[in-house]
Amino acid sequence: xRPFLSRNKGIFWIWTIAVLVLVSCATSPTGQRQLILLSDNxxxxxxxxxxxxxxxxxxxxxxxxxxxxVNCVADAxxxxxxxxxxxxxxxxxxxxxNAFALPGGKIGVYTGLLKVxxxxxxxxxxxxxxxxxxxxxxxxxxISAAFAAQSGxxxxxxxxxxxxxxxxxxLGLLGLGAQIGILLPYxxxxxxxxxxxxxxxxxxxxxxxxxxxxxxxxxxxxxxxxPPEFLSTHPAHQTRINDLKNAMPKAQQLFNQAxxxxxxxxxx
Numbered sequence: 001x002r003p004f005l006s007r008n009k010g011i012f013w014i015w016t017i018a019v020l021v022l023v024s025c026a027t028s029p030t031g032q033r034q035l036i037l038l039s040d041n042x043x044x045x046x047x048x049x050x051x052x053x054x055x056x057x058x059x060x061x062x063x064x065x066x067x068x069x070v071n072c073v074a075d076a077x078x079x080x081x082x083x084x085x086x087x088x089x090x091x092x093x094x095x096x097x098n099a100f101a102l103p104g105g106k107i108g109v110y111t112g113l114l115k116v117x118x119x120x121x122x123x124x125x126x127x128x129x130x131x132x133x134x135x136x137x138x139x140x141x142x143i144s145a146a147f148a149a150q151s152g153x154x155x156x157x158x159x160x161x162x163x164x165x166x167x168x169x170x171l172g173l174l175g176l177g178a179q180i181g182i183l184l185p186y187x188x189x190x191x192x193x194x195x196x197x198x199x200x201x202x203x204x205x206x207x208x209x210x211x212x213x214x215x216x217x218x219x220x221x222x223x224x225x226x227p228p229e230f231l232s233t234h235p236a237h238q239t240r241i242n243d244l245k246n247a248m249p250k251a252q253q254l255f256n257q258a259x260x261x262x263x264x265x266x267x268x
Contacts, residue, residue, distance in 0.1 A: 028136045030193050036137060037144035044085065047103030047139070050174055054092075054108060061091040061111055070109050072267035073123050073207075078105075080204040081135055097219075101130035102174060103139055116219060120267040121202070121211030128198030128207075136197060138190045142173040192243055199244060199251045206263035209251035212244050 026036040038046075061067055070091050078087040085105030095112040102108075107127065117123040133139065195212075203209040258264075 034141040035144045036140050038140050043140045044104040051102050051106035058092045061093040067091045069267050073120050074127050076205040076265045077128050077201050080201050099126050099130050101134045121208045122215040124202040124207035125212035125215045128202040129194050132194040132197035136193055139174045196247045199247055203251040203254035206258040206265050209255055
């Protein structure tokens with residue numbers, strides 16, 4: 001009897017996952033189809049939990065001027081994005097050339113990034129890109145795909161539990177790969193979507209979208225031959241620069257509209 005029960009249990013999970021896949025497909029902001037299994041509340045709780053863990057491990061910057069500057073850039077962009085969350089940003093005192101955004105409206109920027117993103121426009125390119133991953137629900141899509149591949153995975157227990165390889169993988173899928181030492185880069189389609197959306201967000205906020213190309217070009221030049229941590233999960237391939245150039249006409253139009261509306265950020 002046991003083999004029969006085991007087979008039945010396996011068939012049950014196969015059918016369960018198949019039904020979930022059929023009913024849980026969603027469309028991203030640019031029209032890409034993706035599997036979304038977690039509710040907004042669930043993915044928000046996970047993002048907040050992950051953010052709190054990073055804050056416990058990494059000190060925040062004590063420089064009020066620099067913190068205000070980074071918040072100025074982020075605030076201008078978040079005003080232009082569709083979100084049900086109130087955004088919160090922490091500037092972490094760490095030399096890592098890195099930034100992230102998480103479900104629940106949580107943004108982290110590392111002071112090391114400010115040595116590479118030379119001005120408000122280049123910083124806006126990074127923050128816009130990271131926020132775009134959240135708006136497009138990329139973290140949810142990646143976790144949902146992992147859940148579908150591993151039937152019965154207890155996501156909530158993993159997030160609430162102590163450190164483990166499974167929890168590290170979950171955090172990496174959520175968008176904290178570099179922070180936990182496990183590099184789980186977004187797929188090319190997700191990266192491209194975040195590039196295009198981020199370009200539009202920064203342009204709508206009044207930041208010059210051309211700075212995005214300068215940022216990716218400068219990233220490699222200023223890294224001393226070694227790719228910075230940010231690039232380990234966000235590769236600055238020529239393909240990416242070409243995609244940005246192709247999307248530039250629409251972004252430039254949005255930028256001009258923003259200026260005509262008086263949206264001229266002065267973040268310093």
